[in-house]
Amino acid sequence: MGCFLFLITFVGTLFFSSIINLSVAVDTISLTQFIRDGETLVSASQSFELGFFTRGNSNNRYLGLWYKFDPSTVVWVANRKKPITDKQGMLVMSDDGNLVLLSKDKKIIWSTNSSWVLENPSFDYPTDTLLAGMKLGWNLRTGFERYLTSWRSAHDPSPGDFSLRIDIHGLPQFVITGGSGKEVRSGPWIGRQIDGLPLFSNLLYKAKFVHEQDELYYTFEPFNNTVKTHSVLNQSGTLHRLVWKTTEWSSLYSWPFDPCDNYAQCGANNNCRINKTPICECLKGFIPKAEDEWDTQGLSQSRKCIEKPPSDCLSREGFLNLQAIKLPDFNWYNSSMNIKECKAECLKNCSCRAYASSDVSGGSGCLMWFGDLIDIRECPPQFSWGRDIFLRVPASELGNFVI
Numbered sequence: 001m002g003c004f005l006f007l008i009t010f011v012g013t014l015f016f017s018s019i020i021n022l023s024v025a026v027d028t029i030s031l032t033q034f035i036r037d038g039e040t041l042v043s044a045s046q047s048f049e050l051g052f053f054t055r056g057n058s059n060n061r062y063l064g065l066w067y068k069f070d071p072s073t074v075v076w077v078a079n080r081k082k083p084i085t086d087k088q089g090m091l092v093m094s095d096d097g098n099l100v101l102l103s104k105d106k107k108i109i110w111s112t113n114s115s116w117v118l119e120n121p122s123f124d125y126p127t128d129t130l131l132a133g134m135k136l137g138w139n140l141r142t143g144f145e146r147y148l149t150s151w152r153s154a155h156d157p158s159p160g161d162f163s164l165r166i167d168i169h170g171l172p173q174f175v176i177t178g179g180s181g182k183e184v185r186s187g188p189w190i191g192r193q194i195d196g197l198p199l200f201s202n203l204l205y206k207a208k209f210v211h212e213q214d215e216l217y218y219t220f221e222p223f224n225n226t227v228k229t230h231s232v233l234n235q236s237g238t239l240h241r242l243v244w245k246t247t248e249w250s251s252l253y254s255w256p257f258d259p260c261d262n263y264a265q266c267g268a269n270n271n272c273r274i275n276k277t278p279i280c281e282c283l284k285g286f287i288p289k290a291e292d293e294w295d296t297q298g299l300s301q302s303r304k305c306i307e308k309p310p311s312d313c314l315s316r317e318g319f320l321n322l323q324a325i326k327l328p329d330f331n332w333y334n335s336s337m338n339i340k341e342c343k344a345e346c347l348k349n350c351s352c353r354a355y356a357s358s359d360v361s362g363g364s365g366c367l368m369w370f371g372d373l374i375d376i377r378e379c380p381p382q383f384s385w386g387r388d389i390f391l392r393v394p395a396s397e398l399g400n401f402v403i
């Protein structure tokens with residue numbers, strides 16, 4: 001069941017159910033229906049309930065949506081930035097079809113935009129939870145982005161430090177951002193495949209990556225409506241895929257999955273290899289930067305590897321194939337170049353350090369990387385993602401092979 005149906009259902013319920021039928025004028029909004037704090041609306045499928053809730057010892061009241069079978073799991077909050085501090089809040093349907101949340105003194109605390117309901121009736125402002133049918137991603141025509149933001153704490157739904165977003169510089173990739181930028185990154189999304197995410201085929205839901213002229217997004221649908229599942233970004237920046245198992249939520253996977261998922265865990269020009277010692281290894285053609293030259297801005301940037309001398313461009317005349325890795329960050333993408341043109345183009349430019357095909361089935365599409373190679377990792381044994389990359393190395397590193 002998609003969110004489209006879902007909102008229409010709520011709107012429908014507001015209009016047609018036998019909730020108190022009144023018409024009250026508040027400023028310019030004329031009210032036809034409302035629910036008060038204490039009352040709730042149940043979706044037609046009986047899955048979700050909309051109403052007011054509170055958390056912890058605070059007096060803050062929020063309009064939210066929760067599972068009917070599990071009211072403790074709030075999946076969406078309307079006024080997360082503007083709590084109501086008493087129990088006099090009221091949700092009304094205005095005559096132009098918008099939902100409006102009003103305080104005791106009839107101030108507008110939150111409202112939907114007409115475009116929200118009429119043009120694209122899905123959740124444009126998700127909270128920390130991605131429900132079936134919700135979109136995570138971009139309206140490429142308007143530049144509008146839908147993304148998740150964690151709660152500040154278990155008792156405070158106001159926006160926390162972490163967000164799950166789709167980064168569309170170059171080929172799209174998932175990122176979890178925190179106070180200091182990227183915390184976790186998937187590899188680029190190539191065809192139906194995404195590197196670096198612990199996704200696997202499952203019998204519960206179908207994940208979809210949609211890239212059309214006007215829209216680019218991720219969404220999912222359960223195979224049947226007995227399956228209750230969603231993704232949630234928790235307050236410390238971990239994304240969990242939860243599935244309801246009879247009496248409780250169980251985590252199917254979480255991301256970051258292991259330390260190699262932490263952004264640039266190993267520093268530049270390294271490969272992060274979980275379960276191997278050392279966990280960080282300089283890529284072929286690179287050597288560890290002397291310890292006393294390590295950058296001091298935190299562990300993630302410290303273990304930088306630098307080019308082996310001689311590091312002049314002319315010596316770097318060949319490419320080495322590294323297999324089954326998460327491709328580095330900051331890709332440069334050209335959809336029309338084939339892999340041969342890609343290689344030739346990379347070779348021409350001294351700052352090009354690597355290239356890869358962007359087409360899993362061998363068609364055209366070229367990815368290139370300039371400068372340091374950031375956030376590469378090997379695929380852990382239990383997953384099967386990973387792509388080939390061609391690293392530009394001195395001829396001396398190639399042995400008998402020149403690819």
Ligand SMILES: *[C@@H]1O[C@H](CO)[C@@H](O)[C@H](O)[C@H]1NC(C)=O
Nearest residue numbers: 110111112113114116124125
């Ligand atoms: C309504 O639209 C305005 C301007 O586009 C935006 O700032 C605001 O957040 C939107 N509110 C909702 C609830 O959609």
Ligand SMILES: *[C@@H]1O[C@H](CO)[C@@H](O)[C@H](O)[C@H]1NC(C)=O
Nearest residue numbers: 203204205223224225226227
């Ligand atoms: C729905 O999917 C679940 C999980 O795959 C399965 O166990 C169940 O039998 C399915 N129910 C129906 C009615 O297809």
Ligand SMILES: *[C@@H]1O[C@H](CO)[C@@H](O)[C@H](O)[C@H]1NC(C)=O
Nearest residue numbers: 234235236237238239240254
């Ligand atoms: C978020 O999930 C991670 C991984 O399961 C867990 O270690 C962490 O404690 C969770 N954070 C919170 C605030 O629950």
Ligand SMILES: *[C@@H]1O[C@H](CO)[C@@H](O)[C@H](O)[C@H]1NC(C)=O
Nearest residue numbers: 333334335336337338341345
């Ligand atoms: C992609 O490559 C083709 C062929 O080399 C070139 O004509 C085109 O300008 C490139 N596009 C971009 C965006 O650089």
Ligand SMILES: *[C@@H]1O[C@H](CO)[C@@H](O)[C@H](O)[C@H]1NC(C)=O
Nearest residue numbers: 332348349350351352370371
């Ligand atoms: C090499 O690539 C970089 C990054 O795209 C670009 O700024 C530079 O102009 C290129 N140099 C040459 C010689 O093509």
